[in-house]
Amino acid sequence: MRHGKYPFIIGFLVVPVALYAVFVVWAYIQAFYLSVYEWSGLGPVENFVGLGNFRKMWDDTTFWQSIKHNVFLLVFLPIITVVLALIFAFLLNVGGGHKGGVIRGVWGSKVYRIIFFFPQLLALAIVAVIFGRVFGPDKSGMINGLLPESWSPWLFLADERYAMGCILVVLVWQAVGFYVVLFSAGMGNIPTEVYEAAAIDGASRVTLFFKITIPLLWNTVQVAWVYLGIAAFDAFALVNIMTVDRGGPDGATSVLSLMIYRNAFEFSQAGYASALGVVLFFLTLTFAWVTLSATRRESVEA
Amino acid sequence: MTDIFTKPELDRRTLLRRAAAVGLLATPAVGMLSACVGSSDEDTPEQATGTKSADNPLGIDPKAGVEIVIFNGGLGTDYATKVDTPLFNKKWPEAKITYSQAEEISTVVQPRINAGSPPDMINNSGSKLMDFGAIVKAGQAAELTDLFAAPSLDIAGKTVADTLVPGAIEQGSYDGKPFAVNYSYTVFGLWYNAALFKKNNWTPPTTWAEFTALCDKMKAAGVVPFGYAGANASYYMVRAILTSAGKIGSEQVLKDIDNLKEGAWTNDAIKQAAQAWAGIGQKYINKTFLGLRHTEVQLQQNQDKVGFYPCGSWLENEQAKDTPKGFEYAIAAYPSVTAADKLPATAINAAAGEIYFAAAKGKNPQGGKEYLRTMLSKEAALEFTKLTKSLTVVAGASDGQTISPGLTSANDAVTKAGKDIFMGYLFDTWYKKLDDESRAAANDLMFKDYDAAKFCDRMEKASQAVAKDSSVTKFTRS
Secondary structure (H helix, E strand, C coil), X not given: CCCCHHHHHHHHHHHHHHHHHHHHHHHHHHHHHHCCEECCCCCCCCEECCCHHHHHHHCCHHHHHHHHHHHXXXXXXXXXXXXXXXXXXXXXXXXXXXXXXXXXXXXXXXXXXXXXXXXXXXXXXXXHHHHHHHCCCCCCCHHHHHCCCCCCCCCHHHCCCCHHHHHHHHHHHHHHHHHHHHHHHHHHCCCHHHHHHHHHCCCCHHHHHHHHHHHHHHXXXXXXXXXXXXXXXXXXXXXXXXXXXXCCCCCCCCCHHHHHHHXXXXXXXXXHXXXXXXXXXXXXXXXXXXXXXXXXXXXXXX | CHHHCCCCCCCHHHHHHHHHHHHHCCCCHHHHHHHHCCCCHHHCCCCCCCCCCCCCCCCCCCCCCEEEEEECCCCCCHHHHHHHXXXXXXXXXXXXXXXXXXXXXHHHHHHHHHCCCCCCEEEECCCCCCCHHHHHHCCCECCCHHXXXXXXXXXXXXXXXXXXXXXXXXXXXXXXXXXCEEEEEEEEEEEEEHHHHHHHCCCCCCEHHHHHHHHHHHHHCCCEEECCCCCCCHHHHHHHHHHHHHHHHCCHHHHHHHCCXXXXXXXXXXXXXXXXXXXXXXXXXXXXXXXXXXXXXXXXXXXXCEEEEEEXXXXXXXXXXXXXXXXXXXXXXXXXXXXXXXXXXXXXXXXXEEEEEEECCCCCHHXXXXXXXXXXXXXXXXXXXXXXXCEECECCCCCCCCCCHHHHHHHHHHHHHCCCEECCCCHHHHCHHHHHHHHHHHHHHHHHCCCHHHHHHHHHHHHHHHHHCCCCCCCCCC
């Protein structure tokens, strides 16, 4: 062992670990502690109720509605985003075929790459406000404004059938750019010889995509899946800012994170909110574990 | 950019595990809130007091500073900085007022209350206001009995309580004890453009038949007869429905709702009111309003695209910037639903609003109360009305003043109603969760299924759920 290795490592770790311990671990411990109390959020924590908050949750229809919406996002957000991002990344990097022995993307791919990343630069709150206008329910809304004058306007967020879909569209729109960049980076690591060899053997672009890009990119896709799944458990900012009656109409867009916020800061039910937080904690853990186990497969090392 | 994500040294499974950990960051917000869990009574700091005298009825320490926090919203903050504070300092030149304003009161003040060092006087208002019932229950608000018993600052021979409009103290009382000054006096009703009405020869209705007949005329003239914003202002509609219910069956109907009495929401008066309003929703509202925000619908009214808008008297001031020349705000009482209504057509719902309270565990609670006494002087009240175009709970403070058409109209409505003014209901501030349910239910009633029975049953169920929930602090009124 080299002299001074540990002090060196500890020197690097002490600040982040301390921050993590105080602002994440300690906060978690408190959330677990509070979840077994009935506490308004003000004054001393006294009224121990055991699993009472969880029993209440079981009977809470809004809770089940929120879970349903989170699951909806959990299923569709990763699938749509990953598929779109893979297609775009493939087009940007390999889609142009090879000319003069060099694999390249479609024409103008350098510009597209930058444009795709733009949504990532906007704060989520701004995105929510902008899309609130895009989905405006009358002629002043962007999409409705483009529809012919004689059509009756689409209600979008004001229609419980489409409201959650609108949220999904915005989440996908915002996320795609980042994953295009992530996948592009992954594709950049795939040796061009592999593509060239396949191309010489007469592989079409579709074959290249499924037989070479996807297997060699599998680990990156897996990372993306977990990230996006976790994003699907959040969606707080969009729902809070964009939707009718926050989480409406009539609970049609309520999600767990919004429920936690409203219970803690508006309904004076911080104990119940903590219990919801604990549930969200286990849901996220379970999701990550399931995803990692389910997608485990021998990765092909290039 | 290529190698940021694919450093060969970084084990990818470790990365995934870390990614999972990052996601968990989303949860602990509530834990943060409780960062100061455990601060209790023992932490109360030493509080400033002085000797009580005729000149100093609340016994404040003339040299102790007073810290105030004012909500910066529709009313602005000028009334505090330019009127109340100078007035306070005129009497107590040595007491330094520390002023700050906030747009999100709970974000700024709640952590300080939990940490045991609250400001002395707090304006608990706006969409991020703190649950005042919970504050009272936690012993964080100073009882104001001595303030209301103290002599008025500038109305000779009267106590502060004597100078206020009826119901003003009740509004801020919890289980019979006053804890808040609800300072502004809001008149609720149907707002319209008097100029537009004059041009079309329309008159505000007093019966429901007149109301629907007028709505038909408006519709024919290309004006949406009635509207409210479903996206964030459905509680205006809740108030409209419940005001009609109150007029049908008297204020007792609303008291039963506040007291979470069984069957309060399935009362006939509520059913009739919901039925009548559902009819308006079915025929006269614009369906897109469900997705709009209050300012958007209010703007449409300013453009004479909407006839009636249910709102409180803050509306005129809120829209001051967007109101075109020639637009004259006026208020009409809600028309009678049936011929057998217990209250006359002129009856209105007017309530004190905007909570101001002194923190019980601050450094100078008596100073905070003295600041409230200053605000309740006639001089401060008149200036407040001039600055904000809002009436105050100080009775008659702005009589004989012409300030704006809407305010004059509201004042007239109060005069016409005479003794038939009722305070309305408090369940929306007492039980936020029930308030939430009522908003969703009102939107359903007006935009979706027009089903009065469903509205009543749903609210009854929610109300009984609150009644049975031991974690919710209960209040009663009589």
